[in-house]
Amino acid sequence: MFRGCPFKHINRRKAGGEARLKGHVDLFYDLLSNARHVMNYARSVGVKIAFELSSRCDYWSSDCINQLLFRELGLETVVVVGCSVGLVSKSKQMCGAPIGKAWKIATDCSDLIRNLSGLTCPGRSVHTVHAHTPRAGS
Numbered sequence: 295m296f297r298g299c300p301f302k303h304i305n306r307r308k309a310g311g312e313a314r315l316k317g318h319v320d321l322f323y324d325l326l327s328n329a330r331h332v333m334n335y336a337r338s339v340g341v342k343i344a345f346e347l348s349s350r351c352d353y354w355s356s357d358c359i360n361q362l363l364f365r366e367l368g369l370e371t372v373v374v375v376g377c378s379v380g381l382v383s384k385s386k387q388m389c390g391a392p393i394g395k396a397w398k399i400a401t402d403c404s405d406l407i408r409n410l411s412g413l414t415c416p417g418r419s420v421h422t423v424h425a426h427t428p429r430a431g432s
Contacts, residue, residue, distance in 0.1 A: 323358065330362055337367065342403035349373050349396035369400040370407055377420075378413040392420075 333343050345363060353359050363369045377392035394415055401407060 322353065326358060326362065330366075333362070333367060337402075342401065342406070343367060343369065344399055344401040344403060344406060345369070346397055346399045349398040351398075354398060363400045367402065369402050371398055371400050372407050372410045373398050374410050374413040375415045377415050 329345070333345075336343055347353055373396050375394055375396045377394050381393040381395070383389060383391045383393055392415075399406070399410065
């Protein structure tokens with residue numbers, strides 16, 4: 295099964311998309327293998343770890359991510375939504391509209407968890423949910 299962002303379903307339909315997607319997935323797992331070494335070394339010298347992907351990314355449910363981040367390293371996750379920290383569009387059509395993209399961070403840094411917890415979309419008290427700028431993929 296191919297993993298990645300939800301836009302993979304759109305991108306794979308383009309010419310050469312299936313092969314590019316497979317290449318991206320293979321590269322991710324190669325990089326994750328190297329990241330495992332870096333994270334284990336960081337841990338051994340007392341450095342805190344933070345690993346981030348889009349909260350909607352399929353990799354979060356993959357066995358290798360769960361094995362490394364949660365079972366081996368015991369990291370905790372926190373989700374941050376862009377609009378909660380003032381992230382807005384600069385495009386001509388949607389200038390100033392809040393961006394509702396969410397990022398998930400797995401970390402062993404309690405300060406990071408504490409400071410980022412609760413940074414979710416403030417909702418109707420600040421803006422209507424439909425006011426979010428449509429996300430284009432990243």
